[in-house]
Amino acid sequence: MRNAVKLKSLIATSCAVLIAGTLISACSATQKPANKAQASVPTNAQIEAILSNLTLEEKAGQLNLINFEGELGEEHYEMIRQGKVGSLLKSNGAAQNLKLQKIAVEQSRAGVPILFQEDVIHGYKTIAPIPLAEAASWDLPAIQHSAAVAAREASAAGIQLTYAPMVDMSRDPRWGRIIEAAGEDPYLASLVAAARVKGFQESGEGNQNILATVKHFAGYGAALAGRDYNIQDLSERELREVHLPPFKAAVDADVAAVMIAYTAHDGVPLTANEYMVQDVLQGELGFNGLIMTDWATIYNLERAGVSANEEDATITAINNNIHMDMAAKKYVELLPKLVREGKVDEQLVDDAVRQVLMLKYKAGLLDDPYGRFDVELEKKELLSAENVEATKQMALKSMVLLKNSDNTLPIADSVKKVAVIGPFAKAQKDLMGWWPGLGDENDVVSIMAGLEQEFGDSIEFTYAQGVEIDRFNKAGADLIPEAVKNAEAADLVIMVLGEQEWMSGEGGGTASLHLPGLQEQLLAAVAETGKPIATVIVSGRPYVLTDVANHSDAVLQAWMPGTTGGNAVAEILSGKFNPQGKLPVTFPYHQGQVPIFYSYKKTSHPFMEGVTEDRYSTTYRDVQHEPLYPFGFGLSYTEYSYSDIKLNSASMALDGSIVASVDVTNTGDVAGREVVQLYIHDKVASVTQPVKLLKDFTLLELAPGETKTAEFTITADKLSFIGIDYQPTIESGDFDVFIGPDSVQLKQAEFTLN
Structure with a gap:
């Protein structure tokens, strides 16, 4: 075995590892960190003043997210007047939402404004390509701009928060929600997650941003047999290697909210899973924002058979720092009673209300509850020529x-x-x-x-x-x-x-x-x-x-x-x-290959190309094991040639770096853009490694006949993995580096980490 180095000697925290370019925890289940959120609930003087004026029923109302379809009825207006609606889903249009906001502010006792929410997934009125398509562009600025366009339109129509990006990793195309994902690779998905969060929240258009909600925490994309909502147990290793990095990237991009998955981890539904919510999300990943349910997931605790009744489910959810109840109405109906009976600590309710009010503060609603509802701006923004052109450019690149x-x-x-x-x-x-x-x-x-x-x-x-x-x-x-x-x-x-x-x-x-x-x-x-x-x-x-x-x-x-x-x-x-x-x-190539992805783990027996007579290989007897089209593949109307890889050194120190480069030439007669991809393989490690992992990429614009050099700096974070003890580890030894136009057509070189 090679010498192993624990990253805790390189990074301040002992529970951190760099995977797919993002900092991620590697604490084992037996080494759970303290619940960070208990000591760090965001607030300010304005929030505390509002909170101190709320009755218990009004506090529960702030945690209540209700939906409506069609026309609002008198019962909705009355709930708002009674302070029982903190947020609204599926209410659209600056005029309508301004009307509702005036009822909340002027006709309810406490006068707390409503936060309007919507599924702005890949566009509001001007619809961009689906998220999976946008990921196919590998163009992070374009992806960020696409989210900014959606944010501007939604904000102009009276929306302040969206349920995007979805960052669930999926390697099974039978699962319908792969449409919302960024594909199979955690590195690419992490970069896309951060770009979309920044696009929604930092559009650069004054108050035309919206708050982003990353979803669905975590492992929801591993739906068993491709059937939505279907629970499949993940190993701790797969959770940390594959599913957590995009969430960490979104958290690092300062995402405002997190939505909890319908599914379970290690047999415990996420709504009730203290390890995943408190230890991993709030503790390790450092998220201290609002956590909401998915649609009626408090009620789903009964359906899944882990709560005996709705009171038990409600207690479980609030005790697990789930701050907002989407559609189930359990918090507004049950929390006041449960607090008075001593079954729920009112401090938990107060902290949840602080989270809701912080979102409203970030949206600018506490300072100016009517400033986000401009009918004239809505008319100007929706389907504007600028937005239509931006979505066409995104479609072209996708x-x-x-x-x-x-x-x-x-x-x-x-x-x-x-x-x-x-x-x-x-x-x-x-x-x-x-x-x-x-x-x-x-x-x-x-x-x-x-x-x-x-x-x-x-x-x-x-x-x-x-x-x-x-x-x-x-x-x-x-x-x-x-x-x-x-x-x-x-x-x-x-x-x-x-x-x-x-x-x-x-x-x-x-x-x-x-x-x-x-x-x-x-x-x-x-x-x-x-x-x-x-x-x-x-x-x-x-x-x-x-x-x-x-x-x-x-x-x-x-x-x-x-x-x-x-x-x-x-x-x-x-x-x-x-x-x-x-x-x-x-x-x-064949649906029987599913799940299929490029970064499979190296095994004791080889993969053989095509259909082979070698029984003792990791292949099929009836069809090739290779895909029809591999990860990273895509043709152009021109062609590109790649030189051999050049390394500026054959060895690398732990605290140093090496540079890998290739010359890429446009050998055709039209200009084009090439996505040059870098993959790395750890040749000998104490834990079985993928045959290759995407670690970097760059986009080169090349005129006909033009040659440019693609350079990649390889540092220690690109060589780390989760070790045997679930601690972040780098081991000295030999590494393969691959560069090419996709995950198969690759030039190869080797270097040594000393």
């Missing part, structure tokens, strides 16, 4: 070119007749995804409309739906002949395939990863014509595109690209924009 045989794309000038075929060619609502905010499908540019706008009269387009979409039935076979006829008469076929917006997202688990309905059969029939085919995929998850790729000359993963999606697809197909996206998640 799309990933997966195949392009014989330069099928961009569409050549010689192409005069194009058959656009598929059930998503004219789709609008589906391009917004499961969380469309206040987006209106009538504002969405369909792919068919985008093509017609982009090419004008230079191309004659025909359209055929091809099949009908029904997840549970094979419908629309009678439409296929018309599609084939159109294809036969065309110079080029553009197939637009995918899934409807309800087929992914929350509760959108699927057992099959083949495109729904008869879409693959439609494509196969069109391919029989022998015409060149460019296929565009509209989806919120990675599908198995093996047959799609076999029957297509080009494949563009467009994701669910938002309001301007049709324009973005058209600009890529025309060549106006050179695709630059890279996959943040592995695309499987």
Whole structure:
């Protein structure tokens, strides 16, 4: 075994480790730190003055987050007048929320303003690409700006807090909420988490920021068998290596609130899990802001069978420093009684109220309760030309070119007749995804409309739906002949395939990863014509595109690209924009490979390429073990060549660094942007290590024929791992360093840590 160094000798705290570029704890369960939150509840004189004036019922009201759909009724107004509503969800519009705020401030006894909250996931009125798509851009400033656009629109419409970013790690595309994630890698996901928090909270537009809520703490993305809300036990090691780093990144970015997961860790639901909430989140990660439930998760303690009744569940939640009750109304109904009966310490209630009031203070509501409700600003901001252009740029950067045989794309000038075929060619609502905010499908540019706008009269387009979409039935076979006829008469076929917006997202688990309905059969029939085919995929998850790729000359993963999606697809197909996206998640070759990800642990037996006769290897007997498209993969309309890796030294001291560099040349005839990726492998360690881990990346803009050098500085934080005793550890010895355009096509070098 190599010499091991505990990072506690390098970092002030004995419970800290650097993983994926973020500081994370490695305390074992037997070495739990003190509950930091008990000694550090944020407050100020203004908050204390408000708190001292509240009755017990009004305190409980501040912790009550209620929702409404449609029109508010008199019962809602009365609850507000009685001080029983601290926050509102699903109330939108500056005029409506100003009306409600005036009731709270002017007609309730204490006059505490309401905090208005909404699911602003990837846009408010102008809808950006889904978060998984944004992660495919690997462009952190663009991702931050996209969140800032959403913040400005939501703030103008009377919203002060959003339930984003979702940073749950998922390596199973059957799970519908992978649509909201940043992919499979904790390093990339951590950087995206911080960028989105900063975008929401620091848009640079005065009072047009909104507060961010990172969710769902923690391990929710490991849903068993891809079924939402389904509990799967995680090892302490997997929790710390994979699931916690993005939360730590969000906390370090000063995220305002944390939402607790529906699921459990080590058998204990997160709402009741003192180790996860108090020791890990508040103690180790150092979060001292507001912690809220997910939808009615206090009530879910009864459903899960860990609380006998609603009183038991309420006591458990407040004792675990859960500050805000979303939708269940248990705090407002039960806490005053429980405090008076001596079953709940009023100090816990007071501290929870302090957290709520601190959010209202940060939102500016305590100083000016009416200053965030400007009807004229709302009209100006929503769907502004600036916002529409920003979302189109985000969509362009997010799309990933997966195949392009014989330069099928961009569409050549010689192409005069194009058959656009598929059930998503004219789709609008589906391009917004499961969380469309206040987006209106009538504002969405369909792919068919985008093509017609982009090419004008230079191309004659025909359209055929091809099949009908029904997840549970094979419908629309009678439409296929018309599609084939159109294809036969065309110079080029553009197939637009995918899934409807309800087929992914929350509760959108699927057992099959083949495109729904008869879409693959439609494509196969069109391919029989022998015409060149460019296929565009509209989806919120990675599908198995093996047959799609076999029957297509080009494949563009467009994701669910938002309001301007049709324009973005058209600009890529025309060549106006050179695709630059890279996959943040592995695309499987076969659905039986799931879960599949690039950073698998090294085992005692080798991985063999393809289908091998070597039984004693970590492979399948019937299909290749390699994915169809690996993590980090993405093509361009140009090509790049990489030099061998240059190291400025063959060895590195523990407190030093080395520089790894490659020269990257654009060998094509169009300008492009390349995402150059750095991976590291610890060759011998006391704990089994991944075969490689992403540790850095950079984006290079390269003109035709231009060469630039990508340099990466490797320091000790990029070499650490959680050791046998769950303490942060660096071990001296040999390391592989890889640099390349994705997680497979890599140049390799080696250095030694002394």
